[in-house]
Amino acid sequence: MPLPETSWARSAPVWPLFVKELREITGGRALWTLLLIACPLVGYSFFQAMSLYGEASAAAANSPVLAASLSPLDGILVPTFGSFYVAVTLLFPFVAIRVLGEEKQSGALRLLVQLPYRTVTLVGVKLAAVFFAWLLCAIPVLSSILAWWIVGGHLSSAETLTLFLGHLLYGLLIGAVALFAASLTENSATAAIVTLAFTIGSWVLDFTIAGRPGWLEWFAHLSLTQVIRTFEQGLLSVGLIAGVAVAICGFAALAAIWLPPGVAIGRKLVRSALCVSAAAAVLLPVSQFKTSIDVTEDRRNSFAVADANQLAKLAEPLTIAVHLAAEDPRYIDLQRNVLAKLERAMPHVSIRVATARQTFASSAGDEAYGEIEYRYGARSDTTRSTSPSEILPLIYGLANVSPPAPIPSAEYPGYPLVTDGAFVLLWFLAVLPILVVLAWWRSRRLPSNSRTFLKEVIMNSGTRALLIAAVAVVLLLLPAIAAPVFKVDLSGETAGAEPKALVPVVGIWRIETEAGKPVLAVDGRQWKEGQSSAGIADKARALYGERYAEFLDRVQAYAYYPYVVAKDVDDFKNGEISVRFEGLSGRIDQGAGILFNLKPNGDYLTIRANCLENNLVLWKFEKGKRSSVEWVRNTPTSSRQWHDLKVRIAGNKVEGYLDGKLYLQHTLPTPVSGKIGLWSKADSYMHFDDFAATVSE
Amino acid sequence: MLQIASFTKFYGEQLALESVGFSVQAGEILGLIGPNGAGKTTLLEAIAGLLPVDSGEIRFHDQPLPAHRRREVIFYLPDGVRPYADQTAEQALTFFAGVYRRSADEVSEIVSTVGLRPVLAKRIHSLSKGYNRRLIIALGFLTRHPILLMDEPFDGFDLRQSRDMMGVLRRVASGGRTLLLSIHQLRDAEQVCDRFALLADGRIRGVGTLEELRGRANRPSGNLEDVFLALT
Numbered sequence: 001m002p003l004p005e006t007s008w009a010r011s012a013p014v015w016p017l018f019v020k021e022l023r024e025i026t027g028g029r030a031l032w033t034l035l036l037i038a039c040p041l042v043g044y045s046f047f048q049a050m051s052l053y054g055e056a057s058a059a060a061a062n063s064p065v066l067a068a069s070l071s072p073l074d075g076i077l078v079p080t081f082g083s084f085y086v087a088v089t090l091l092f093p094f095v096a097i098r099v100l101g102e103e104k105q106s107g108a109l110r111l112l113v114q115l116p117y118r119t120v121t122l123v124g125v126k127l128a129a130v131f132f133a134w135l136l137c138a139i140p141v142l143s144s145i146l147a148w149w150i151v152g153g154h155l156s157s158a159e160t161l162t163l164f165l166g167h168l169l170y171g172l173l174i175g176a177v178a179l180f181a182a183s184l185t186e187n188s189a190t191a192a193i194v195t196l197a198f199t200i201g202s203w204v205l206d207f208t209i210a211g212r213p214g215w216l217e218w219f220a221h222l223s224l225t226q227v228i229r230t231f232e233q234g235l236l237s238v239g240l241i242a243g244v245a246v247a248i249c250g251f252a253a254l255a256a257i258w259l260p261p262g263v264a265i266g267r268k269l270v271r272s273a274l275c276v277s278a279a280a281a282v283l284l285p286v287s288q289f290k291t292s293i294d295v296t297e298d299r300r301n302s303f304a305v306a307d308a309n310q311l312a313k314l315a316e317p318l319t320i321a322v323h324l325a326a327e328d329p330r331y332i333d334l335q336r337n338v339l340a341k342l343e344r345a346m347p348h349v350s351i352r353v354a355t356a357r358q359t360f361a362s363s364a365g366d367e368a369y370g371e372i373e374y375r376y377g378a379r380s381d382t383t384r385s386t387s388p389s390e391i392l393p394l395i396y397g398l399a400n401v402s403p404p405a406p407i408p409s410a411e412y413p414g415y416p417l418v419t420d421g422a423f424v425l426l427w428f429l430a431v432l433p434i435l436v437v438l439a440w441w442r443s444r445r446l447p448s449n450s451r452t453f454l455k456e457v458i459m460n461s462g463t464r465a466l467l468i469a470a471v472a473v474v475l476l477l478l479p480a481i482a483a484p485v486f487k488v489d490l491s492g493e494t495a496g497a498e499p500k501a502l503v504p505v506v507g508i509w510r511i512e513t514e515a516g517k518p519v520l521a522v523d524g525r526q527w528k529e530g531q532s533s534a535g536i537a538d539k540a541r542a543l544y545g546e547r548y549a550e551f552l553d554r555v556q557a558y559a560y561y562p563y564v565v566a567k568d569v570d571d572f573k574n575g576e577i578s579v580r581f582e583g584l585s586g587r588i589d590q591g592a593g594i595l596f597n598l599k600p601n602g603d604y605l606t607i608r609a610n611c612l613e614n615n616l617v618l619w620k621f622e623k624g625k626r627s628s629v630e631w632v633r634n635t636p637t638s639s640r641q642w643h644d645l646k647v648r649i650a651g652n653k654v655e656g657y658l659d660g661k662l663y664l665q666h667t668l669p670t671p672v673s674g675k676i677g678l679w680s681k682a683d684s685y686m687h688f689d690d691f692a693a694t695v696s697e
Numbered sequence: 698m699l700q701i702a703s704f705t706k707f708y709g710e711q712l713a714l715e716s717v718g719f720s721v722q723a724g725e726i727l728g729l730i731g732p733n734g735a736g737k738t739t740l741l742e743a744i745a746g747l748l749p750v751d752s753g754e755i756r757f758h759d760q761p762l763p764a765h766r767r768r769e770v771i772f773y774l775p776d777g778v779r780p781y782a783d784q785t786a787e788q789a790l791t792f793f794a795g796v797y798r799r800s801a802d803e804v805s806e807i808v809s810t811v812g813l814r815p816v817l818a819k820r821i822h823s824l825s826k827g828y829n830r831r832l833i834i835a836l837g838f839l840t841r842h843p844i845l846l847m848d849e850p851f852d853g854f855d856l857r858q859s860r861d862m863m864g865v866l867r868r869v870a871s872g873g874r875t876l877l878l879s880i881h882q883l884r885d886a887e888q889v890c891d892r893f894a895l896l897a898d899g900r901i902r903g904v905g906t907l908e909e910l911r912g913r914a915n916r917p918s919g920n921l922e923d924v925f926l927a928l929t
Contacts, residue, residue: 016795027783108780110747114768262764264749
């Protein structure tokens with residue numbers, strides 16, 4: 001006779017199990033304690049990072065070169081996430097262990113394993129709960145990103161998401177290790193010791209033997225900290241992601257093997273050995289997978305585009321023999337500036353550290369020490385340089401190819417920002433901890449007696465409150481990450497001075513006040529046609545770096561129309577640009593325009609409204625010559641009244657809006673790409689406010 | 698319905714179960730009787746597949762029932778468990794009701810039957826021993842298994858509560874479920890069980906109804922205590 005009808009056993013819903021796990025994890029003190037500790041830890045790191053970044057930004061105010069070195073990834077995100085990493089390493093194991101340790105200690109595990117779920121499902125759901133807990137723990141760090149965005153800090157979506165992914169994988173790995181430890185040991189305390197031995201041991205491993213020669217270097221690569229480092233460098237490594245995913249699955253599988261109490265130890269050992277072997281068999285080929293994407297805006301992990309293209313064509317193997325000790329600063333330079341980039345750029349690169357067993361101190365007297373030998377095909381050459389500008393020509397010479405002509409591309413502008421971070425401390429030291437305590441308190445409240453049975457809320461109210469907070473943070477962050485917004489904030493500007501957020505190129509632009517509020521004014525009353533703005537050479541350099549000369553020539557030759565440029569928007573291709581304007585005076589013109597598609601040669605497009613002509617026109621400027629592209633009449637634009645002007649761009653399609661009404665549509669021969677700004681004409685005396693741009697992908 | 702054959706279990710050198718075997722009929726309440734340390738809990742956990750045995754087999758309706766499939770047929774309610782201590786009794790019941798797709802009416806009936814309603818909103822760690830026992834039993838009733846194993850189901854109950862719970866168990870058995878109860882209080886066992894398996898020092902000393910065991914022990918008017926002492 002077959003077993004009785006057991007369809008319920010095969011189709012048991014997973015949701016109640018997941019909810020139970022969430023209750024277990026939020027019911028304990030570990031999660032809330034971690035959150036309370038993470039608030040000041042992350043907050044102070046963020047505050048300190050903002051302060052240091054602000055000081056560097058202030059110093060870079062008059063130096064485009066220094067400004068270009070200011071990256072929010074290095075200056076803000078990595079240090080802030082770094083403190084979160086410390087909290088996760090030291091405290092998150094206690095949170096993760098709870099999802100299994102409590103059941104082992106209370107005996108509830110014997111109920112759990114009898115439920116109609118496969119062991120893999122039980123462990124998978126517990127890992128999902130650990131993921132949820134990690135998201136809650138990440139609220140302080142997510143709120144720091146939000147705060148950075150609110151104060152006007154630049155966020156690169158690719159860099160931010162990559163760093164977030166790295167820390168997520170690290171958190172899940174810690175969670176999987178904790179689950180395995182909890183399944184292996186009899187109580188939570190022992191499981192915590194095992195997990196901390198793993199995480200802290202790995203940490204110690206990283207800073208004690210990393211950079212040492214020989215097998216120690218290989219051993220250091222096993223450190224969990226290495227998982228995050230690649231992401232911190234802005235590299236999205238396919239091999240690393242796959243490797244960490246395999247490790248997470250491996251530890252989860254080991255937890256599933258050791259979870260059921262009804263299986264003999266010998267059988268568990270055999271299954272564990274098989275599991276480890278299978279994971280190793282997958283990890284081995286995965287670790288050879290070198291493909292990685294450089295997501296950084298400044299392409300720090302890549303050669304210039306022309307070089308990268310040229311190197312990719314070199315099909316023969318390049319062998320590099322390095323006669324440097326691993327801890328030698330020259331080797332570290334070479335590794336970062338040349339070797340790592342070559343490995344990414346060329347299909348076949350093999351690097352041999354010829355002095356792998358040598359230390360920096362023991363290298364004295366070795367004449368070959370410091371040499372780097374490059375062999376391509378049958379030819380070889382030796383240099384002591386660690387600079388790409390010397391090494392790349394050497395490699396081209398060996399390959400008998402010409403160095404490529406540089407491909408023009410936008411210079412990384414850097415994102416300096418001077419801001420007062422005092423409010424941040426208030427949030428992280430007072431408001432957020434209070435919210436956490438409130439959520440904790442609510443989670444401890446007993447359900448209301450008025451509720452009827454089985455109408456119980458799926459999760460307790462504390463979890464819900466915190467979940468809502470987390471979702472709110474994510475929702476607020478999404479537009480910040482997915483749709484970068486540029487907005488000119490005039491609140492910190494000085495009346496009578498030139499705007500700091502915009503670069504006046506032609507004409508007289510200054511900050512004025514209207515009804516007590518700062519606005520941007522262009523004053524054509526005293527401006528003479530052909531007169532560029534003061535200090536135009538420095539401004540051109542700030543906008544276009546080393547390639548400023550052509551732009552400067554064009555501006556000085558054709559300074560017929562006043563305009564300012566947004567220095568923080570490097571290459572606007574798709575999205576919306578908007579501004580509010582008011583025509584004050586002007587007998588020839590009262591023109592207010594949005595400038596876009598500004599090229600390094602000074603060519604640009606503008607859509608402008610005019611209070612004297614009541615029309616909306618798309619103008620094209622090439623070599624200083626103006627020509628109309630599209631002309632729309634009867635667009636009411638009265639003087640002494642504020643109007644909304646908006647341009648929407650999608651590739652080569654341009655739309656012009658005035659006071660919310662679409663008037664102008666045009667398709668350009670080529671897609672829009674270039675800087676943006678504001679434009680005016682002749683004797684126009686105009687006020688501008690709320691200049692903003694939203695980039696859509 | 699369920700045959701246990703030749704269960705042997707060693708803890709290291711110590712023999713915990715020695716060739717234990719008996720059968721259980723559908724819809725009956727079988728009492729596993731024995732003093733502390735007799736091997737009752739070991740046997741129940743082995744039957745449930747939660748403890749590996751050195752030898753032995755279980756057959757369900759004459760079909761082999763390997764350890765990994767036992768949970769499709771058998772649900773074991775262990776003694777000394779206080780599960781999900783930080784959650785309320787209501788939340789624990791909701792969890793099991795969700796897993797086994799029990800309707801609100803079914804859950805409400807079980808809650809009333811075992812007398813849990815006064816403590817539904819209380820956290821489990823604050824429940825008295827008796828209410829914790831009721832909760833465990835209620836969780837067992839929420840499952841859909843034809844066979845329930847209960848380790849010391851009356852532990853923590855006073856006399857009246859034990860009597861009430863015996864009535865509940867009898868109704869459950871008459872509804873078609875088979876109950877295998879481990880009981881060390883022989884008076885309780887005598888009142889609720891249909892048949893008995895007497896266990897001492899890891900060995901079965903007798904299986905049958907009280908009448909059958911009286912005959913085997915040659916105690917025609919003896920109670921279960923007399924019979925047990927005579928046979929062990």
